[in-house]
Amino acid sequence: xxxxxxxxxxxxxxxxxxxxxxxxxxxxxxxxxxxxxxxxxxxxxxxxxxxxxxxxxxxxxxxxxxxxxxxxxxxxxxxxxxxxxxxxxxxxxxxxxxxxxxxxxxxxxxxxxxxxxxxxxxxxxxxxxxxxxxxxxxxxxxxxxxxxxxxxxxxxxxxxxxxxxxxxxxxxxxxxxxxxxxxxxxxxxxxxxxxxxxxxxxxxxxxxxxxxxxxxxxxxxxxxxxxxxxxxxxxxxxxxxxxxxxxxxxx
Amino acid sequence: xxxxxxxxxxxxxxxxxxxxxxxxxxxxxxxxxxxxxxxxxxxxxxxxxxxxxxxxxxxxxxxxxxxxxxxxxxxxxxxxxxxxxxxxxxxxxxxxxxxxxxxxxxxxxxxxxxxxxxxxxxxxxxxxxxxxxxxxxxxxxxxxxxxxxxxxxxxxxxxxxxxxxxxxxxxxxxxxxxxxxxxxxxxxxxxxxxxxxxxxxxxxxxxxxxxxxxxxxxxxxxxxxxxxxxxxxxxxxxxxxxxxxxxxxxxxxxxxxxxxxxxxxxxxxxxxxxxxxxxxxxxxxxxxxxxxxx
Numbered sequence: 001x002x003x004x005x006x007x008x009x010x011x012x013x014x015x016x017x018x019x020x021x022x023x024x025x026x027x028x029x030x031x032x033x034x035x036x037x038x039x040x041x042x043x044x045x046x047x048x049x050x051x052x053x054x055x056x057x058x059x060x061x062x063x064x065x066x067x068x069x070x071x072x073x074x075x076x077x078x079x080x081x082x083x084x085x086x087x088x089x090x091x092x093x094x095x096x097x098x099x100x101x102x103x104x105x106x107x108x109x110x111x112x113x114x115x116x117x118x119x120x121x122x123x124x125x126x127x128x129x130x131x132x133x134x135x136x137x138x139x140x141x142x143x144x145x146x147x148x149x150x151x152x153x154x155x156x157x158x159x160x161x162x163x164x165x166x167x168x169x170x171x172x173x174x175x176x177x178x179x180x181x182x183x184x185x186x187x188x189x190x191x192x193x194x195x196x197x198x199x200x201x202x203x204x205x206x207x208x209x210x211x212x213x214x215x216x217x218x219x220x221x222x223x224x225x226x227x228x229x230x231x232x233x234x235x236x237x238x239x240x241x242x243x244x245x246x247x248x249x250x251x
Numbered sequence: 252x253x254x255x256x257x258x259x260x261x262x263x264x265x266x267x268x269x270x271x272x273x274x275x276x277x278x279x280x281x282x283x284x285x286x287x288x289x290x291x292x293x294x295x296x297x298x299x300x301x302x303x304x305x306x307x308x309x310x311x312x313x314x315x316x317x318x319x320x321x322x323x324x325x326x327x328x329x330x331x332x333x334x335x336x337x338x339x340x341x342x343x344x345x346x347x348x349x350x351x352x353x354x355x356x357x358x359x360x361x362x363x364x365x366x367x368x369x370x371x372x373x374x375x376x377x378x379x380x381x382x383x384x385x386x387x388x389x390x391x392x393x394x395x396x397x398x399x400x401x402x403x404x405x406x407x408x409x410x411x412x413x414x415x416x417x418x419x420x421x422x423x424x425x426x427x428x429x430x431x432x433x434x435x436x437x438x439x440x441x442x443x444x445x446x447x448x449x450x451x452x453x454x455x456x457x458x459x460x461x462x463x464x465x466x467x468x469x470x471x472x473x474x475x476x477x478x479x480x481x482x483x484x485x486x487x488x489x490x491x492x493x494x495x496x497x498x499x500x501x502x503x504x505x506x507x508x509x510x511x512x513x514x515x516x517x518x519x520x521x522x523x524x525x526x527x528x529x530x531x532x533x534x535x536x537x538x539x540x541x542x543x544x545x
Binding site for chain 2: 004008009012028029031033037038041042046078080083084087125128130
């Protein structure tokens with residue numbers, strides 16, 4: 001084994017937190033305080049990225065528990081991707097696996113919220129190109145779309161938190177109450193603002209989604225529902241205002 | 252010595268890509284403003300890693316920037332010194348990005364940021380040994396093949412000297428540059444920070460670099476930490492760093508210079524102010540160089 005390899009292996013143990021700066025300082029004959037800088041940087045990058053990508057989740061968790069989660073995630077999921085964001089992708093899975101760890105006080109709500117937040121990051125960064133209405137000749141779904149199903153009121157929670165006003169629902173932590181039926185949430189990037197939008201699936205949205213997804217003509221949709229074509233068209237036009245569906249210019 | 256066959260020979264002094272003027276590292280908070288407010292900016296640097304498989308907003312910014320300015324790319328995740336093979340996917344993405352942006356130069360650091368399959372997302376120093384030189388040289392040649400534009404290595408800052416050094420930092424850098432026929436992105440702040448942290452003369456370091464290999468400069472701010480000076484890219488450039496830059500310009504002649512500001516990013520005006528100061532410093536140094544050689 002080469003000395004180069006050995007040096008990098010020792011550094012690896014330091015950077016992964018497997019050896020303390022003092023232990024490595026003894027091997028290298030170096031200042032432990034300076035070695036600690038590198039250990040702090042490497043873990044700090046992951047900690048900061050988790051904080052950025054899961055900022056809402058962090059607000060629902062006690063600081064000392066968040067720190068434990070970051071420590072455990074860093075240890076159990078070494079970063080395998082050079083993209084920092086991607087290194088935090090597995091956080092929702094990690095939370096799911098940690099549900100049985102009672103001291104972390106986690107429940108499915110936290111896992112679902114983490115899934116939502118990761119999907120927002122993913123959608124913001126996707127390299128999918130959203131065509132403009134002039135570039136298409138038929139109805140299409142926004143190509144950045146992602147559909148998630150939740151048993152907790154995740155979309156409502158995100159909406160309330162982002163409005164930024166205190167309210168009874170948030171204060172009484174009603175969001176921890178499981179719903180009777182699963183909720184469908186659509187996430188996608190807006191063509192104009194480039195921001196990630198989300199919509200709770202209601203009858204009109206689900207209907208418009210089905211029409212476009214299954215490539216139904218307006219007359220087929222009208223026939224299947226017993227509605228006038230003009231009503232179908234109106235629903236699709238309304239849903240398209242959200243950015244979920246993109247209409248051709250001549251629609 | 253640099254042979255005539257080298258890319259970085261006497262002719263490199265006349266290569267326009269070596270003297271693009273005075274640029275800034277374009278970061279996200281300035282995306283909107285830069286296209287209407289860019290007095291004194293001759294070219295832009297983009298951090299390559301942030302634009303590989305990027306979203307359409309970033310792609311639009313890159314395309315627009317490419318129409319207005321020459322573009323140079325600067326990476327942080329190539330991990331040239333890693334014991335692992337170079338990441339093929341990363342290289343393919345880099346190649347595509349160079350093509351898409353029509354970049355004129357690309358660069359990364361003489362360090363490593365991953366090992367044993369794990370990414371550190373930071374620049375970790377290498378031991379200054381012959382074994383490491385022999386390890387890195389063929390890897391640099393592999394990178395040089397991905398595009399027909401100059402590839403540069405940057406002297407990184409480091410807080411700990413790895414054990415087993417067989418040569419000085421200067422010797423290590425020079426040996427790699429010459430054996431791989433690679434250009435140098437000389438980060439003046441890093442020279443200053445390393446000189447303070449490891450007790451050497453930064454002016455001697457700069458003087459030891461063959462002028463024809465110095466193809467780009469970085470200027471940035473640092474922070475005086477408890478145990479050493481930290482290269483933060485998060486503040487104004489210190490006067491001592493300007494003095495070293497002035498000295499280096501007298502040594503190398505005019506070379507493209509980029510102001511980097513990655514943390515605590517200020518309003519664009521402040522960044523442009525720093526860019527103007529770099530330009531003034533360079534011009535003054537060149538006048539003095541001319542006087543001295545007359």
